[in-house]
Each structure stands twice: as C-alpha cells, then as structure tokens.
Amino acid sequence: xxxxxxxxxxxxxxxxxxxxxxxxxxxxxxxxxxxxxxxxxxxxxxxxxxxxxxxxxxxxxxxxxxxxxxxxxxxxxxxxxxxxxxxxxxxxxxxxxxxxxxxxxxxxxxxxxxxxxxxxxxxxxxxxxxxxxxxxxxxxxxxxxxxxxxxxxxxxxxxxxxxxxxxxxxxxxxxxxxxxxxxx
Numbered sequence: 001x002x003x004x005x006x007x008x009x010x011x012x013x014x015x016x017x018x019x020x021x022x023x024x025x026x027x028x029x030x031x032x033x034x035x036x037x038x039x040x041x042x043x044x045x046x047x048x049x050x051x052x053x054x055x056x057x058x059x060x061x062x063x064x065x066x067x068x069x070x071x072x073x074x075x076x077x078x079x080x081x082x083x084x085x086x087x088x089x090x091x092x093x094x095x096x097x098x099x100x101x102x103x104x105x106x107x108x109x110x111x112x113x114x115x116x117x118x119x120x121x122x123x124x125x126x127x128x129x130x131x132x133x134x135x136x137x138x139x140x141x142x143x144x145x146x147x148x149x150x151x152x153x154x155x156x157x158x159x160x161x162x163x164x165x166x167x168x169x170x171x172x173x174x175x176x177x178x179x180x181x182x183x184x
Contacts, residue, residue, distance in 0.1 A: 118136060
C-alpha cells in the first residue's frame with residue numbers, strides 16, 4: 001500500500017529491510033523471492049516468472065547473471081542480464097533444494113507464484129513488523145536508489161532496471177544517504 005508518496009513505492013531503510021527479512025518473511029521461498037527483487041531491482045512479476053534454468057546451472061550452481069526474459073518484462077523490449085551479487089547468491093544457494101522444476105517460485109498449480117500472492121505475503125510480513133506503506137515495488141525502488149547513491153552510473157542502472165530512458169529512471173531515485181543493505 002502506497003501512502004502519501006503520490007503513487008510512488010516507499011524506499012526502505014536498511015533497518016526496515018532487516019526487519020522484514022528477519023521477522024516478517026517466514027519461508028526461504030519468500031525471503032528468496034523478495035531478495036531477488038531487492039538485489040536485482042526487478043519487478044515482482046519478473047521475479048515470480050523466473051525460470052529455474054535461468055538461475056541455476058544443470059549441476060545446481062547459481063549462474064553469475066540472472067536472466068529476465070523479454071516476454072516477462074513490463075515493456076517486452078529486451079531480455080535483461082543482471083549480475084548476481086554475493087548476498088543474492090547466498091539466498092539462491094540456500095533456496096536450491098526448494099526450487100521448482102520449471103519456475104523458480106512454483107505456484108499451487110503447474111505455473112509460478114502469482115504476483116498477487118506475493119503482494120499478500122509482503123503485506124502480512126510488513127503488518128507483522130509494523131511497517132506501513134510498503135509495496136512489492138518498494139524493493140525495486142530501494143535497489144535503484146541504493147545503486148545511484150553508491151555512484152553507479154545512471155546508464156548502467158538503466159540497463160539493469162530496463163527503463164527505456166533516463167527520465168523514467170530518475171523518477172525512481174531519491175538522492176540521500178541510504179547505507180548498504182544486507183539481509184544475510
């Protein structure tokens with residue numbers, strides 16, 4: 001739920017991220033799902049539709065880059081390849097035994113977890129730890145802002161995020177001192 005941000009998702013502080021991951025999210029699946037959003041700046045629909053083969057090699061190793069297929073992106077313009085940082089690699093290594101055969105995050109039927117189910121899980125987690133105004137898009141906005149504050153060039157952030165132009169991307173960013181976020 002977005003509150004008083006004129007339609008923009010809340011940017012989480014490192015303390016809020018820690019609270020959500022340590023006391024709110026209950027399963028490895030949920031922590032990994034939202035960790036993917038936080039550490040790759042992908043949208044919730046993109047995370048929910050990740051294919052297991054795009055994350056793990058046939059022998060179970062985490063690939064160096066996470067693949068977000070063009071068919072699952074918002075604009076369906078291009079497939080994105082995002083580096084897997086160490087915190088995300090740890091989450092994915094721990095999650096490997098629970099992964100789905102086709103989709104990384106399987107749903108109740110043969111498909112993947114729905115973005116609505118993921119949003120409901122996050123709402124419950126945030127309610128449990130007393131954080132208001134968080135939406136699934138908060139992880140994306142937090143990640144992009146953190147990259148910008150770390151001095152990563154906007155063109156690189158644009159490639160990671162998949163924004164069509166820099167103007168769109170800059171709407172996401174809040175220039176202030178957000179410390180490095182780690183959940184591991």
